[in-house]
Amino acid sequence: MANVISSKSSSDEMTPRERFVAAIKREPVDRRPVGNITSSATYEQMRRTGHEWPVAHMDSEEIAGLAELSYTDLGYDTVMPYFGLIHGAAALGAPVEWGEDPFVEQDGKITSGPRMPACKQPPLWSGPDEANIPDDFLDRPEAKSIIDAIRILRKRHPDACVVGKVMGPWTLSYHMFGVQDFLLNIILDPDWVRGCLDVLKDVSVMFANAQFEAGADVLTLADHSTGDLVRADTYRDFLMPVHSEIAPRIDGPVMLHCCGNTLDRMKYIKEAGFDAFHFAYENDPHESKKEVGDFPLVGNVSNIITLMNGDPEAIKEEVKNVYSAGIDVISPECAVPPQVSDASLKMIADTVLEIDAQEKAGIEI
Numbered sequence: 382m383a384n385v386i387s388s389k390s391s392s393d394e395m396t397p398r399e400r401f402v403a404a405i406k407r408e409p410v411d412r413r414p415v416g417n418i419t420s421s422a423t424y425e426q427m428r429r430t431g432h433e434w435p436v437a438h439m440d441s442e443e444i445a446g447l448a449e450l451s452y453t454d455l456g457y458d459t460v461m462p463y464f465g466l467i468h469g470a471a472a473l474g475a476p477v478e479w480g481e482d483p484f485v486e487q488d489g490k491i492t493s494g495p496r497m498p499a500c501k502q503p504p505l506w507s508g509p510d511e512a513n514i515p516d517d518f519l520d521r522p523e524a525k526s527i528i529d530a531i532r533i534l535r536k537r538h539p540d541a542c543v544v545g546k547v548m549g550p551w552t553l554s555y556h557m558f559g560v561q562d563f564l565l566n567i568i569l570d571p572d573w574v575r576g577c578l579d580v581l582k583d584v585s586v587m588f589a590n591a592q593f594e595a596g597a598d599v600l601t602l603a604d605h606s607t608g609d610l611v612r613a614d615t616y617r618d619f620l621m622p623v624h625s626e627i628a629p630r631i632d633g634p635v636m637l638h639c640c641g642n643t644l645d646r647m648k649y650i651k652e653a654g655f656d657a658f659h660f661a662y663e664n665d666p667h668e669s670k671k672e673v674g675d676f677p678l679v680g681n682v683s684n685i686i687t688l689m690n691g692d693p694e695a696i697k698e699e700v701k702n703v704y705s706a707g708i709d710v711i712s713p714e715c716a717v718p719p720q721v722s723d724a725s726l727k728m729i730a731d732t733v734l735e736i737d738a739q740e741k742a743g744i745e746i
């Protein structure tokens with residue numbers, strides 16, 4: 382399906398879909414978009430609607446029912462139906478713990494519930510020689526459920542920006558070969574690491590293009606070569622060439638997502654050929670924007686400090702700071718912890734509307 386959207390001048394009111402895509406393509410927008418391109422699913426939403434994990438990781442109707450709430454209830458421009466990190470690995474055959482924990486309530490607040498799914502140990506493959514990409518990858522339930530959820534959301538919300546998601550070959554390598562071996566071999570056996578990336582890069586492209594075909598407008602490619610684990614020159618030497626190769630093979634706008642400290646590698650990420658970068662709270666939004674110039678940035682309201690533990694004033698203040706830095710899409714920094722309240726998430730969208738109205742009225746913010 383071709384996802385062609387006409388661009389408009391910034392004075393016309395845009396649909397959320399038009400607004401978000403324009404921002405990523407560096408075109409004029411009627412206001413700054415708000416979204417979350419990783420996950421906005423919360424325990425509150427699950428309890429209120431009955432679309433609960435772990436079923437809402439595997440059943441496309443349940444996934445769509447949970448994903449659409451950011452658009453229908455929170456005022457975001459996006460819907461994002463891939464809540465965790467491991468659907469791609471699971472469809473490759475990795476054993477997964479899907480998270481069956483019960484919901485726990487304290488003083489009327491849900492304090493815990495089903496955890497995000499995670500890959501079980503030991504990893505499925507010991508090295509690239511053992512890797513075997515199944516021919517029916519896209520038809521396996523873990524991949525198909527996401528693709529079908531995108532199809533449902535596209536049909537149900539023609540004006541929403543539907544965001545797809547895949548893991549890049551770096552994160553897939555953590556899941557399929559084990560984090561420790563993968564990171565150690567950057568030093569001990571660089572060819573082994575390159576072999577892992579080489580065998581998994583096509584999985585990212587295949588899954589991404591199936592999501593565009595199903596109706597996604599934009600796509601998050603999450604690849605966690607974060608400053609907490611690897612150096613900037615490791616990104617430059619190992620992953621950047623792979624990113625440069627796969628970015629043009631993906632059939633729509635791609636936003637790279639990477640958590641943690643990334644300021645020292647943003648110049649490489651900008652060069653790698655992606656359309657935008659979703660960055661985390663550890664990086665000052667003003668310094669980040671200065672580093673990358675007109676390359677679109679998505680972010681970076683703190684999940685833990687602000688959304689989970691801050692009061693409404695703290696959320697407003699941080700949104701104003703991120704906005705004033707010129708960040709192109711205002712968003713939580715990463716998948717929100719599901720304990721975050723919907724009121725906190727909605728505060729991001731409400732604050733952006735407020736700032737926008739003040740700007741248009743000529744009031745200094």
Ligand SMILES: [Zn+2]
Binds near residue numbers: 638639640714
């Ligand atoms: Zn993240």
